Amino acid sequence: MRASSFSIAGLGNLLALLAVNGSLSYAFFDQFYFGELPCPLCLLQRLAYVLIGIALIMNIRFGAHNAHYGWGFLGGVIGMMVSLRQILLHIMPGDAGFGNTFLELHFYTWAFLGFLSLIAAQAILLMLPSQGVRNHAWFARLLVIWFILLVFGNVISTLLECGIGPCADDPVTYDGFHWLRQHIGF
């Protein structure tokens, strides 16, 4: 019997990676277009999205495996922990919250919903047959390359924003860039 090339779990992994890439790309759009620098907790939330993304690209490159989904769940739980922490920081009545809003919700609230959705999506994907998830087609490669470029962009952006130490609580300038210019002549 010929194996079918179409896999619902494979499609689900690609769509989940598309969602991760979209979220990280929108975060960059907000950073560069609106000039809003990410706070330390926002950076940790980006990192949690990156952890989920790595779990998804492992499924796409190597095939579905419980260990990959495990890392994805761990990334989702860590992301929920950080974003919930930030929600609780601004939960008092009268608190304007931190940063811009999107469709009347702050980004950290959207991030919480995103982590919740990605955990649920991975739980469903884990229940589906795992054949056909490994995918080296051009669309899958494009998504993986897009994701790698986003992670690389985050390395550079965070280095320029924070330098090699901790970031400012409410960053308004690229302190790391000034630090690098002073110490390395960059």
Add this chain to the structure above:
Amino acid sequence: MFLPFLTALIATLCVWYERRLLAFGFLGLTVLILLVWFRFHATTHLNISL
């Protein structure tokens, strides 16, 4: 705070070049650094009682 992004980038490159176990190692390192930074920001740095 750029260090966990750097280890995550190395993990993604390990995945691209199909070095699965090495990718797991860097992924674990990323999680550890992330948790240290989270603890720093959630306790000492922001000085908010949990």
